[in-house]
Amino acid sequence: QQARKEKPRYDGRWRPEAGKVLPTPPEGVKPVVRFKNPQEGEVVLNDLIKGKIVFSSDELDDLIIARGDGVPTYNFCVVVDDMDMGITHVIRGDDHVNNTPRQINMIKALGATPPQYAHVSMILGSDGAKLSKRHGALGVMEYRAMGFTPDAILNYLVRLGWSHGDQELFTREEMIAKFDFDHVSASPARFDMEKAYWVSHQYLKTAPLDAIEPEFDWHLRRQGVDPAKGPALGEVIVQQRERCRTLLEMAEKSTFFYADIKRYNEKDAAKHLSAKAVPILAALIEHLSAVGEWQAEVIQAAVHGVAEQLALKLGDVAQPIRVAISGAAVSPPIDQTLQLLGREKSLARLSAAQAYATKA
């Protein structure tokens, strides 16, 4: 006895039928053009991903293909366009499956053969909710700003819903060569930022330097530093790539190579640049000033020398250097960092740290 709510649909009042007298249109109404769908039988869609899907024809409405002003509608245009362009495969989101039987009927009515259809499932946000502008859906340029390279994003995305055995990493060429519809998943996937970061890291670790240098340059400038005022980008990348998952992170952690330190990290300075660091820094400045060739190996020997001389663990000597040089207690290996920064700047920053520690 409950009021059945069904799909709102055209009542078919102007649907031409044999022997039917069509009513007269009201004054001043611009007529539309509808597609006369069969009312019996069924439409079978053999989807490359979802398999056989059967639609009952009585579900199909007589959709409008041209508006009152004569402009054709989307569902009609795509059909015509696919025909004109000789499209063989339509690959699209599965939010279009319900449009497909209508499109198939129109194509057939126009005397053409329908293309192959492949309906890919949607990508959900990490909480399983639909992706939207408000919720997780980002433009590709935003992924760039987050420090992802195009290949990394492509790689992460291609594995979302498609697989090739256990393989996780693919070059673009591999993606193209190995892609197949048989291994596209029919179920929706969630976007997992953590794994995207992992993929990005894998790319950073293995990418040819000249492929990422321009992007690194771009990110450094966004950090407000001049990439020309410091070591060669490639050399910094080599030192940082192991510990950075994105180019943004790499740029953030590399600004000290290209600009003076504005201030020390509070906690790190309190811990490593206290009064007891003064003699350590003094000894370091003395030993490092004496270094002949400013090379990592020699620098390392000098640092080790200081540790031995003061009977300290290497870490006790290395950490104050890190804070003095980079502003914080985290950096690439200290010998490499000093070498890259150069003798002048290194010694200057150590002196500044010594002055800071003396006051502390």
Add this chain to the structure above:
RNA sequence: GUUCCCAUCGUCUAACGGUUAGGACAUCACCCUUUCACGGUGAGUAUAGGGGUUCGAAUCCCCUUGGGAACGCCA
């Protein structure tokens, strides 16, 4: 409401009737260690529920439940 789609570890997934249900991310433990990392070793964690079919079901069929999509003179 109607129609359609989907369902394996927390996440991405492998398996195309027979496996101790595999890998990856994440997590935890240990090792390595000059910080942070990288790397190495190991651990825990899954076939939504119920019926069938079959000698045998994660795989095939049905139902339930739970997600999602589409129902415009938008695209």
